[in-house]
Amino acid sequence: MSGLVLKLAPHERLLINGAVIENGDRRSRLAILSPNANILRLRDAIHPEEANTPVRRACYIAQLVLSGDADPVQARQQILRGIEQLSQALRDEDSRIQLSTATEAAISGQFYAALKALRMLLPREARLLATHTT
Numbered sequence: 001m002s003g004l005v006l007k008l009a010p011h012e013r014l015l016i017n018g019a020v021i022e023n024g025d026r027r028s029r030l031a032i033l034s035p036n037a038n039i040l041r042l043r044d045a046i047h048p049e050e051a052n053t054p055v056r057r058a059c060y061i062a063q064l065v066l067s068g069d070a071d072p073v074q075a076r077q078q079i080l081r082g083i084e085q086l087s088q089a090l091r092d093e094d095s096r097i098q099l100s101t102a103t104e105a106a107i108s109g110q111f112y113a114a115l116k117a118l119r120m121l122l123p124r125e126a127r128l129l130a131t132h133t134t
Contacts, residue, residue: 004032004039004112013042018068039112040066044119054089055118055125058082062106062115072109079106079114086121089128095121 006014008023008030015021016032016039023030032039040063051060061078064070080103087099098117105113 003035004037006030006032006039006041015040015042015067036109038066038068040115053125053129054082054086055121058086058102059115059118059122062111062118065111066115072111075111076106076109083118090121090124092124095124 006029008014008028010023010025010027012023013020017037020042046056046060046063048060051057058079061070061075061082065072065075083099083103083106087096090096090099098120102114102117105111105117
């Protein structure tokens with residue numbers, strides 16, 4: 001079996017191709033076999049007012065594509081510009097790997113994979129911003 005496998009908590013909600021789906025009372029696994037399905041875990045969703053840092057903005061743009069609220073072609077360009085800007089600030093090896101993964105995913109139209117790679121940078125960004133504001 002190939003494709004994406006999601007492990008869902010009880011009552012967890014996700015958006016698949018514009019439809020909100022809620023898991024039942026028990027943990028479960030859901031296999032997504034369609035390669036181009038747009039999927040967003042609602043617990044991971046960033047609200048517009050929370051898109052207030054460079055990484056969060058890039059994540060938010062990817063999320064808009066997955067929810068069907070943004071044109072993939074325009075969003076790809078915005079994400080790539082955001083990644084380019086992030087690469088100027090995040091120079092450590094781990095960040096470079098995530099940025100490279102996000103770039104490749106965005107170029108190939110795999111916005112879930114781009115979002116996943118970008119989300120890995122959120123804790124690092126939070127630490128950097130915390131050290132600059134104190």
